[in-house]
Amino acid sequence: MIEINKIRIEKENYINSLKKRGLENIEKIIEDIISLDDDRKSLKSKLDNLLFESNKLAKEIGNKIKSGDKNIQDLKIKSTEIKDKSKLISEGLKEKELEIKNILVNIPNVPDDKVPEGNSEENNIEISKNEVLINDNEQLKPHWDLIKEFDLIDFDNGNKITGAGFPIYRDKGAKIQRALINYFLDEAEKKGYTEIQPPILVNEDSGFGTGQLPDKEGMMYKIENENLFMIPTAEVPLTNIYRKNIIDEEKLPIKNVAYTPCFRKEAGSWGTHVRGLNRLHQFDKVEIVQIESEDKSDKALEEMCNYVESLIKSLEISYRKLLLCAGDLGFSSSITYDFEVFAPGQKRWLECSSVSNFKTYQSNRMNLKIKKSKDKVLAHTLNGSALALPRIVASILETHQDKNEIKIPEVLHKYTGFKKINL
C-alpha cells in the first residue's frame, strides 16, 4: 500500500511514476485521495474535541458523586448529547477511512526510476544472457517427451488422483526434485539465509500483508469454511512472520529461506506453452526473503540477483536476466528482475525466478517497522525465487539430453547419487 503522507509530499513524482504502469486516471485518483484524507483529518479533529468534552464531563460527574453532590442530572444530559453527536461523526470517520483504504489498496506500487516504460513483456530489458553449448540441435525433444521416455513424471495418474497440473514425480524424477531442494537450501545457508519451515496455509491477514488479497484472491486455493488459503509462494508466510513488528536496526538484515510447495489456480490459458512442467497448480520452490532498511535495499536486491544468477549458472543451463518494464511489473513490486532459463527442446525461455524489491509497499500493509535510534520507519521487504523447480527441471532435461541418457549437472551429483539418467 502506498503511503498517503508521501503522496502529499511527492505528488507529481507519484503521478508520473504510476503513469508508467498505464494508469491514465491516476492524477484524479491521487487528487481524490488527498481530498478524502483532508475530510478525514477534519472529522478526526471534530471527533477528538467532542470526546475531550465528554471525558471532561465524565470526570466532573465522578468528582461530584465522590463529594456527595447529587446535582448531576444536567451534566448527564449534556454528556449524552455530546455522545450522540460524536457517534454520528465517528461513523462518518469510519466510512471515510474505509473509502480511503479501498482506493489505496487498489493502487499498485510505484515503479522504481530504473524501471523502463512499456506495457508488455516486449518492453522488458535484457540485462544479461549466458548461453551454454548444446549438442545436436536437430533432435532435441521437449521435456514432456523425455519425461515419458525416461519415466520421470506421471501426469496421467496425477490427473486421476487430483487433477490437471498436479504431477507425480517418480524414481529419478522424484530424486531430482529432492536433490534440487537440498542443493538450493544448502547454498542459501552458505549465503547467510536462515532456513525456515513455514505453514503452507495462511489466513486472510497474511494474504493482505503481502498483497495477494483482496484483489488477487483468484490465484489462491481457498479452504472452505476455514478462511485459510494455500500459499501461492513462501513469500507470504515468510514475510508475514514480521507483520506488526518493530525490528531493531542492529538486527538487520533479516535473511530467510524456505522450501515449500506452492499452489496456484492460474485460471486461464492453455496450449503448448503450458504443457508439461511449464505451468502447474502445485510446484516446489525455494524462496529467499530479506528485510532491510531503506538505504540498503538497493544493494540487497543486487546481491539477491547475483546469488540467483550464480545458482542458475551452476546448473549449466542457458539463462538470461531481464529487468521488467512497468507494464509487466507485479502489483506490489517496485522493481523486479526476472530470470529465464532456456528450454532448447521447445526453443522457449521459461521464467524460473523473480527477484523483487517491494520497498515499503508490503511493510505499510503489514505494519512492519525498523527502529533507528528514536525513529521508527517502514522497512523494505524483498524476495526472490531461488529457485522454482519445474522449469529448472524442464531446462535441465532438455539441455542435457543425449541419445540414450540425460546428464545431471555436476553440482547435483552428491545430492542425486547418480550422474545420469539412462533408458
Next chain:
RNA sequence: AGAGAGGUGGCCGAGUGGUCGAAGGCGCGCGCUUGGAAAGCGUGUAUACGGAGCAAUUCGUAUCGAGGGUUCGAAUCCCUUCCUCUCUGCCA
C-alpha cells in the same frame, strides 16, 4: 470435539465501574556515585491518528487478545469471536 481456567506495557504481575496508559518488580536507556566495576540513588522507558511548533517538544483522542453493547464514565459488567493452558476424547 467436550469440560474448566485464562488472555493486562519488552517480560513478570496488581487492578471487579470513576481522576488507570494503567501499581509493583525485572529488563533496558540516561544521570549521580566510584580509581574502575558492582551495588545504591535519581530519572526515563508502548503504538497509531489528529492539532501547535523549523525543531526539541507539547496538547488531544484511541488502544488492557479482537469486534460489538450497557453506562455520564469500562481493563473491570454483557454479547460475539480468536488464541493459550489443564483434564477428557480422537489422532500422525
